[in-house]
Amino acid sequence: MSDVVESISPKSRDMAQVEALLHQEGIRLDQNLDYTCGIFDEDGKLIATGSCFENTLRCLAVSSAHQGEGLLSQIVSHLTEYQAARGNFRLFLYTKVKSAKFLADLGFYEIARVEDKLVFMENRRTGFGDYCARLAAARREGRRITSVVMNANPFTLGHRYLVEQAAAENDVVHLFVLSQEAGPIPAAVRKKLVVEGVADLPNVICHDSDAYMISSATFPSYFLKDSDEVVRTQAALDLEIFKKIADTLGIQSRYVGQEPTSHTTCLYNEVMTEKMPGMGLECRILPRKTVNGQVISASTVRQAIHDGKLESVRAMLPDTTYRYFAGPEGAQTVAALQAAENLIHH
Amino acid sequence: MEILKSATAGTLESSDCLITVEPGTGINLELSSSVMNQYGRQIKATVLETLERLGVANAHVTVVDKGALDCTLKARVECAVYRSCDASAANLPWGGVIR
Numbered sequence: 001m002s003d004v005v006e007s008i009s010p011k012s013r014d015m016a017q018v019e020a021l022l023h024q025e026g027i028r029l030d031q032n033l034d035y036t037c038g039i040f041d042e043d044g045k046l047i048a049t050g051s052c053f054e055n056t057l058r059c060l061a062v063s064s065a066h067q068g069e070g071l072l073s074q075i076v077s078h079l080t081e082y083q084a085a086r087g088n089f090r091l092f093l094y095t096k097v098k099s100a101k102f103l104a105d106l107g108f109y110e111i112a113r114v115e116d117k118l119v120f121m122e123n124r125r126t127g128f129g130d131y132c133a134r135l136a137a138a139r140r141e142g143r144r145i146t147s148v149v150m151n152a153n154p155f156t157l158g159h160r161y162l163v164e165q166a167a168a169e170n171d172v173v174h175l176f177v178l179s180q181e182a183g184p185i186p187a188a189v190r191k192k193l194v195v196e197g198v199a200d201l202p203n204v205i206c207h208d209s210d211a212y213m214i215s216s217a218t219f220p221s222y223f224l225k226d227s228d229e230v231v232r233t234q235a236a237l238d239l240e241i242f243k244k245i246a247d248t249l250g251i252q253s254r255y256v257g258q259e260p261t262s263h264t265t266c267l268y269n270e271v272m273t274e275k276m277p278g279m280g281l282e283c284r285i286l287p288r289k290t291v292n293g294q295v296i297s298a299s300t301v302r303q304a305i306h307d308g309k310l311e312s313v314r315a316m317l318p319d320t321t322y323r324y325f326a327g328p329e330g331a332q333t334v335a336a337l338q339a340a341e342n343l344i345h346h
Numbered sequence: 347m348e349i350l351k352s353a354t355a356g357t358l359e360s361s362d363c364l365i366t367v368e369p370g371t372g373i374n375l376e377l378s379s380s381v382m383n384q385y386g387r388q389i390k391a392t393v394l395e396t397l398e399r400l401g402v403a404n405a406h407v408t409v410v411d412k413g414a415l416d417c418t419l420k421a422r423v424e425c426a427v428y429r430s431c432d433a434s435a436a437n438l439p440w441g442g443v444i445r
Contacts, residue, residue, distance in 0.1 A: 070360055073412070077357035080364065089352040089366055106358050107378050107410030123408070125376050 005078040008036045017046035025061040032224045037078055039071055050075035054216045057093040076106045091123045092217035112240040120237055131210050132248045138205050139249055142171025146253045149176045149213055153185055155193040156316050158296035161289040163198050166255040173204045174249050180215040182223050184336035196320040212241050222264055225346050231264055235271040243279045253282035262345040291315045302343040349405045353429035356422040363414040365426040370406035379411035392416050396423040400443050
């Protein structure tokens with residue numbers, strides 16, 4: 001017989017049961033969830049639960065007294081249907097290493113794992129493989145091959161400086177622009193401004209990061225505040241995936257800008273310095289470029305555009321980025337920035 | 347029939363299957379099953395035959411099978427395909443291509 005999967009409102013008293021059940025099964029309740037459901041027994045006690053955030057499934061747990069009854073498959077079916085209803089067919093999830101095999105039975109495939117901590121999975125057998133194959137098509141041989149990963153929100157002379165340094169010291173630079181939509185500047189615009197901004201550097205190749213680098217799937221705490229412990233684990237996972245991408249392209253190192261303000265990025269840089277040497281990758285952290293004694297920062301640029309003071313940050317922007325925001329093409333993005341409230345990365 | 351948007355049908359419960367159809371070029375079938383060794387070929391044949399009967403020539407189809415019978419597979423595939431072109435609400439060709 002099939003039990004009823006019920007949705008659980010974040011404000012209801014049942015949420016306390018969700019937290020207790022997760023705790024009992026050794027899982028922490030995620031702070032960022034946009035849908036939660038559960039199965040109750042006859043006495044109204046929660047015996048299985050699962051949640052979503054964007055295109056990911058989260059916080060899946062079945063009470064140990066009810067394991068082996070097929071409750072997880074009902075939860076995952078329900079969440080898959082819910083995701084389909086809001087247009088998400090490509091799903092990702094994290095799970096504990098020992099639970100990965102159950103999710104593998106439900107059509108999820110492993111992308112990467114942090115040993116003893118978690119396994120990252122997607123519901124496409126060849127999702128990550130296809131992404132790597134697309135990257136491999138742009139593979140270029142060289143003695144020194146490096147990489148830069150940037151959100152470029154928007155592309156500044158600081159980003160340009162990092163890429164220039166990488167391009168000068170290496171034969172090939174693979175430049176990844178985050179594909180995750182976050183904030184008022186659309187990903188397509190960010191990518192376009194990067195491509196235009198590095199067009200004169202012949203050894204730089206631009207790529208999309210897809211969902212596999214610093215996305216809401218791999219690294220949700222980059223976009224929404226969470227505890228340091230969570231940030232570190234997710235950063236470690238992000239680097240495990242990066243390692244696989246690096247192997248595909250023969251990347252030996254990664255250039256990173258020093259981070260004076262954003263706490264999360266600072267932690268991410270710390271994890272990179274710790275983990276990358278062990279993966280056979282060099283992590284080069286460069287000091288931030290300054291102009292007129294002020295550190296160039298995309299946050300500052302966003303704030304200035306928000307305040308209608310684009311001219312005040314002109315010295316921080318390459319011509320291509322400045323022209324976009326000053327011209328008619330960027331009018332819509334400027335309007336979105338001006339309407340936005342919080343522009344500073346936590 | 348042409349697959350216009352992604353759609354799913356079915357569940358992951360025992361004796362059922364979850365079918366996802368998405369726009370694609372040619373027929374691309376991604377199958378996983380709890381009884382792959384015993385019935386993998388039969389499941390594949392049933393899904394492909396159902397798609398052909400519905401006149402679907404281009405689709406990316408994901409099947410997560412949990413031991414569904416052939417009739418279940420057929421029904422789930424038909425449902426997903428009709429949902430994918432918003433034709434599942436009315437005038438289904440019962441007795442026509444849906445047998």
